[in-house]
Amino acid sequence: MKLQSFDNIYHIHKKSRVKRWFLFIFIGGIITLFLPWTQNIKVKGNVTSLYQEQRPQQLHSPIPGKIIKWYVKNGDYVKKGDTLLQLSEIKDDYLDPLLVQRTQEQVNAKKGVRNFYEAKVGTVKTQLEALHSARNLKLNQLKIKISQLNNKLTGEEAELTAATNELKLSEDQFARQKKMYDEGLVSLTQFQQRNISYQNAIAKKTSSENKVAQTRQEIINTGIEQNSVIQDYTEKLSKIEGDRFQNMGQIEGSDGEIAKLENQVANYKARQGLYFIIASQDGQIVQLNKTGIGEVLKDGENIGTIVPTAVDYAVEIFIKPVDLPLVKEGQRVMCIFDGFPAIVFSGWPNSSYGTFAGKVVAVESNINANGLFKALVIEDKNEKRWPPKIKMGGGVQGIAILNDVPIWYELWRNINGFPPDYYEVKNESKGYEKTK
The missing domain is CATH 2.40.30.170 (Efflux pump adaptor protein, beta barrel domain)
Incomplete structure (x- = not known):
């Protein structure tokens, strides 16, 4: 009896295809080894x-403050310049609502002081010019006086020379008259007349010498007076010049204080602009880590993150x-x-x-x-x-x-265990454009 199961299990009488499949697979494997990889x-x-500017960026509080209003929530998309939240001041130095106005008033007051000193410098300059004119006038007067005295001295010295010559002549005549009187050649009256002429010549010379001495003394006194005037006006000019430099120093000091106060005004105005934290670029607001109203932020504290949309x-x-x-x-x-x-x-x-x-x-x-x-x-x-x-x-x-x-x-x-093949890459132009 022929069993059907025996025929299904044993295939001895059937033709095998293993060799064909093995050869097929072997040839296919050989071909595969030569395929590119x-x-x-x-x-x-x-x-x-x-x-860098297109990467997620943290939002920080530029100043310490208290949150009084939120304008965004997590996931919101914002445009550049949109307001994210509003802060109020917490530092004692900036609580005055009229801080900018009061500081500006201080600036105006300092400018008024500076203008006062500038006017004072102008007045001192006028005083200096007046003193210079008065000094020059006085010195010119003394110079003219000295010139007049020198001219007077020249005339008096000429008179003294004439008196000296006249005295010398009278002295010779007196000596001859006396000799003639002693010899009895002239009368006593004639001798006395000659003696009187001789005494008059002596007196005239003495008078001329006194005049010359007096004029020379006047010249010396006028020179002393000239030096005194120079000294007096120099002291006055130095004092006024010192006042002028002092006023100019006050002006420079006022300019420095004005610049400092104007800097404070600018800082206060800029600080008021920092009460509103705005978006630095277009993007999405994520990871907000402050909630509610009234929370206090420290200087530079992280608020959240903005993820740019154009990347x-x-x-x-x-x-x-x-x-x-x-x-x-x-x-x-x-x-x-x-x-x-x-x-x-x-x-x-x-x-x-x-x-x-x-x-x-x-x-x-x-x-x-x-x-x-x-x-x-x-x-x-x-x-x-x-x-x-x-x-x-x-x-x-x-x-x-x-x-x-x-x-x-x-x-x-x-x-x-060899490394992959090394080869050089031909670099192309790096002309990539940035997203607007």
């Missing part, structure tokens, strides 16, 4: 921005030190963003789905605290655009594309 480096990173996205990837020589500027990197489905064929990146191309624009030369080197990757605008829904800080897996080699070479390289 793209070497790559797998790295991890996250989404960031190429520019030139980039990816920062972290590279192991052993792989660092293989990554250069211009290197092609395939990015896989978290939240976006992707099918990746490691050796055939062009056949992968859900990957986005980028290129390395910078490689940092300093190692990070995590023991890895950081590189920045931007979007390659010549290929498929990056998804618009990516967010700052999102995770990214990167595949740095290297050289194309056969599969057998890649297997041999991995078995022997």
Whole structure:
């Protein structure tokens, strides 16, 4: 009896196809070994921005104050210049509501004092000019007087010379008359007349000498008076000049105080503008850590974070030190963003789905605290655009594309522990534009 189960289990009488399948698979494997394989480096990173001002930025209170009104809440989108919250003053030095006005009044008062001193300087200048004129007039008068006395002295000296000559002549005549009188040649009357003439000549000379001496004394006295006038006016001018410099010093001091007060006015006005915290750029408000009304903020205290809406996205990837020589500027990197489905064929990146191309624009030369080197990757605008829904800080897996080699070479390289092939990247122009 022929059993059906025996025929289903044992196929001895049937022709085997194992050899054909083995040969088929072997030939296929050989062909596969010669297929191209793209070497790559797998790295991890996250989404960031190429520019510092486009990254999430903390909001800080520029001054200490108390919150009196909120204009936003978490998740709100704001424009540049929008008011986020309003503060009120808590420091005693700034509580006066008329602080700016009162300080401005102090400035005006100081300006009035300065104007007073400026007028005083003008008056002192007029006094100086008057004293200079009076001094010059007095000195000219004394100079004229001295000139007149010198002329008088010249005339008197001439008279003295004439009297001296006349006396000498009278003396000779008197001597001859006396001799003739002694010899009895002239009468006593004649001798007495000659004697009187001689005495008159002596008196005339003495009078002339007294006049010359008196005139010389007047010249000396006038010179002393001239020196006294110079000394007197010099003291007066010095005193007034000192007053002028003192007033000018007061003006300079007033200018300094005015500048200081005006600086305070400007600071007070600027501080009043800081009571309203405004958005520095377009973005979304997140992570607000102050709630309610009446909370007190310290100087520079963090309030929350603003995430810019206009961002030139980039990816920062972290590279192991052993792989660092293989990554250069211009290197092609395939990015896989978290939240976006992707099918990746490691050796055939062009056949992968859900990957986005980028290129390395910078490689940092300093190692990070995590023991890895950081590189920045931007979007390659010549290929498929990056998804618009990516967010700052999102995770990214990167595949740095290297050289194309056969599969057998890649297997041999991995078995022997050799690094991927090193090759130079031709850098292209870095003419990327910033998002407006």
